[in-house]
Amino acid sequence: MAAPTVVLLPVWGAGHLMPMIEAGKRLLATTGGGGRALSVTVLVMRPPTEQQxxxxxxxxxxxxxxxxxxxxxxxxxxxxxxxxxxxxEGPVEFTSRAVELHVPHVRAAVSCLPSVAALVLDLFCTPLIDVARELAVPAYVYFTCNAAALSFFLRLPALLEEAAGEFAEMDGAADIPGLPPVPPLCLPTPVMERARPECAWYAYHGRRFADADGIVVNTAAELERGALSAIAAGRCTLGGPAPALYPIGPVISFPPPAEPPHDCVRWLEAQTPASVVFLCFGSGGFFTAPQAHEVARGLERSGHRFLWVLRGPPAAGSRQPTDADLAELLPEGFLERTRDRGLVWPTTAPQKEILARAAVGGFVTHCGWNSILESLWCGVPMAPWPLYAEQHLNAFALVAAAGAAVAMEVDRGRGNFVEAAELERAVRALMGGGEEGRRARERAAEMKAACRSAVEDGGSSAAALKRLSSDILCRQLPSSSLATP
Structure with a gap:
């Protein structure tokens, strides 16, 4: 007989798709016997663009x-x-409604499989919980973000009832269990305008998470004890039962290094240890000329070595950044003046390989959770520059709760603009000998050790993965087989 299959349903973004596939592979490896006790079937939704x-x-x-x-x-x-x-009106609404359109196709695909052990859903695929119930299949949510964001999602429906107006106009901080009091301007972008569908969809998904049989979180217990404990205690669901939590992270896949080495990696190999600040803003991050000029001035005045992955604005009709036109985006003479201590790379670069290099001493990041995990895995402290989605909350948690970053002032009212002087200050703090940077480096080193021990045999994440595997397999056994002989 074929092994029962765990059905994975990710959305198409690489930051959702790849961690879920990697989690599925780890789940199979955990079941023993080469994973033959279970199989994995990944349902693939066609992305909206040909490039994707x-x-x-x-x-x-x-x-x-x-x-x-x-x-x-x-x-x-x-x-x-x-x-x-x-x-x-935005990517959250687009993705959520696109998932709804796939419901009949998912139902048909799952119904045709001979033996389904569980359905594991991306955080934007919660309408499929109802399909799982129809088919009598356990449903789990795979939460690609951190436990801080999960706490917020679960808390959001009640938070919307408690706050009369817009969150930005709240008196005082927002109560997100497991976190220090959260300034309203650190809440996720989709909820900052309550009347928009984006906010309603966030609240919908937050309500549906509580209907799942469990939530698999791409974090480690040692990284976010406060948020995980608050969720497990029911503090985010107003005392109602919380779903079982499985913190199995960091779930990161590391492809073999490119041969020959990437030009950015070769450049880094020639630099001294911990001397380079790395700036990279994910697959969706780009700069207009005014902001690029501010970054350039801040980096030049900081005096530190830098590797800057610079992308340009999307072409008309697209949402994807373009390769940067350095002559158009950078101040005149900047490249010549900084040639001996900086490299500006105008297209995509291998972020994981770069962060793993000894020369990298700090990371200016958009605070996507996958990027944060990659940085912590390598023990690199950060300066957060959040842009969209839940990244402002990630940035707050990274500074106020984790302590593995130095704060940087980002003006949300001006499209997340950062002044040159503020970037200069943050880079000097991150890379220099002051107390703020020293604390961030120490915490990043501690969290590097915690990440690696968590996924080793006997570690907290390895144990959570075994518990998930056991829970799924136990649901496959007839009640008579569970009786004591």
């Missing part, structure tokens, strides 16, 4: 090869394409 579709297919080919090499039973099933919504 091509990227997803590339990710799938690599994942198939890696799974085959490890002897793991991972299969991919491509769902029929749907006509995506065109009247949406």
């Amino acid at each position: 579709a091509s990227e997803v297919e590339g990710h799938i080919r690599r994942a198939e090869a890696e799974a085959a090499a490890a002897g793991l039973d991972v299969r991919f099933h491509r769902l029929p394409a749907v006509e995506p919504p065109t009247d949406h």
